[in-house]
Amino acid sequence: MKYVRMPIEIESPEEQGYDTIRYNLSESSMRDRKLSDLGLGVDDLVLAYGAHRGAPGLLGLIAANAKVPDADVLCTAGAAAALFIIATTLLEKGDHLVVVRPNYATNIETPRAIGCDIDYVDLAFDAGFQLDVDRLESLIRPNTKLISVTTPHNPTGVALSEATLRRLIAITEARGIRLLVDETYREMSFVPKLPVAASLSPSAISVASVSKSYGIPGVRVGWIINRDPKLMERFLAAKEQIGICGSIIDEQIAEVALGQSAQWLASVAKDLSIGVETVATWIAGEPRLEWVRPQGGCVCFPRIRADAGIDVERFYHVLSADHAACVGPGHWFEQDKRHMRIGFGWPLPAELKGGLAAISASLDAAKR
Numbered sequence: 001m002k003y004v005r006m007p008i009e010i011e012s013p014e015e016q017g018y019d020t021i022r023y024n025l026s027e028s029s030m031r032d033r034k035l036s037d038l039g040l041g042v043d044d045l046v047l048a049y050g051a052h053r054g055a056p057g058l059l060g061l062i063a064a065n066a067k068v069p070d071a072d073v074l075c076t077a078g079a080a081a082a083l084f085i086i087a088t089t090l091l092e093k094g095d096h097l098v099v100v101r102p103n104y105a106t107n108i109e110t111p112r113a114i115g116c117d118i119d120y121v122d123l124a125f126d127a128g129f130q131l132d133v134d135r136l137e138s139l140i141r142p143n144t145k146l147i148s149v150t151t152p153h154n155p156t157g158v159a160l161s162e163a164t165l166r167r168l169i170a171i172t173e174a175r176g177i178r179l180l181v182d183e184t185y186r187e188m189s190f191v192p193k194l195p196v197a198a199s200l201s202p203s204a205i206s207v208a209s210v211s212k213s214y215g216i217p218g219v220r221v222g223w224i225i226n227r228d229p230k231l232m233e234r235f236l237a238a239k240e241q242i243g244i245c246g247s248i249i250d251e252q253i254a255e256v257a258l259g260q261s262a263q264w265l266a267s268v269a270k271d272l273s274i275g276v277e278t279v280a281t282w283i284a285g286e287p288r289l290e291w292v293r294p295q296g297g298c299v300c301f302p303r304i305r306a307d308a309g310i311d312v313e314r315f316y317h318v319l320s321a322d323h324a325a326c327v328g329p330g331h332w333f334e335q336d337k338r339h340m341r342i343g344f345g346w347p348l349p350a351e352l353k354g355g356l357a358a359i360s361a362s363l364d365a366a367k368r
């Protein structure tokens with residue numbers, strides 16, 4: 001494995017120091033919650049090794065939400081570890097995969113570290129970031145092992161339609177290829193939620209976590225769902241070799257959080273609709289930017305218009321140096337830096353408005 005640190009991690013707010021940032025518009029989750037918000041008592045928790053697949057109560061909640069049997073779920077240390085386990089289980093050096101780009105960096109970087117042969121399906125701004133399934137299909141080869149998509153998508157917020165998801169399943173089933181669907185933002189859909197992909201076919205592998213919609217990314221709990229018991233056994237073997245079982249405390253917290261999903265997700269939906277409207281109103285009055293309105297998640301991926309006469313490097317410099325504000329710059333996603341990811345779920349309303357005003361002021365200062 002050839003590991004390379006990713007810009008999105010090196011430049012992340014937690015690595016820069018949260019206290020150095022005034023307007024943090026770079027996050028891709030809801031506002032972080034405190035342990036006391038969950039009202040759980042863990043004093044009597046026995047700190048033994050946990051069940052290797054995940055705590056039974058936690059598996060049950062995940063499985064019920066996905067409409068699959070408990071045995072089809074494997075808990076992991078966040079969706080990040082789920083993606084790592086899937087890539088290292090299914091792919092070897094030289095194997096071919098097709099992956100959507102831009103993407104959450106790990107979806108691309110782990111296959112790269114393995115030494116895979118990768119084809120990218122680029123999501124184009126001018127096509128509304130819609131997935132071109134014909135193009136994706138044309139890239140499949142006899143040695144293609146995996147097709148990897150994300151919905152709702154990070155960083156664009158665009159969601160697949162159910163017809164597209166079913167077509168991807170049909171394509172992969174017909175060729176004996178696995179379909180990885182990163183559903184980390186599924187609970188934050190503004191359009192009707194898709195079925196969990198893994199519930200539709202054993203060829204589909206679903207990944208998600210409590211990080212984003214539950215606002216608890218420091219609790220490292222995610223999961224893999226798949227209906228092929230042999231494949232699940234291999235995923236479990238990978239998990240056991242990495243860490244035996246999950247963190248008992250993290251799993252307990254995740255179980256309590258998922259148990260409160262009805263109330264919590266309703267309040268998340270309200271906050272997201274206020275956040276996305278705040279961005280929409282601001283963009284409507286900001287002629288130097290254009291965007292594709294997101295259909296889910298808590299981020300969007302606007303760009304500075306090519307003819308706006310903006311010195312892009314200066315823009316980012318002023319944003320950080322003069323306003324202590326940050327967004328996710330395009331290079332985090334291997335895109336032109338005219339693009340920026342703006343998170344509207346994490347900042348509180350005043351911080352979001354202040355950060356958007358800081359972006360406009362930085363565009364003023366970076367005018368050529």
Ligand SMILES: Cc1ncc(COP(=O)(O)O)c(C=O)c1O
Nearest residue numbers: 078079080104154184209211222
């Ligand atoms: C699409 C997507 N997948 C997976 C992850 C990993 O999240 P976690 O490991 O915190 O569950 C992220 C985090 O940004 C993401 O955006």
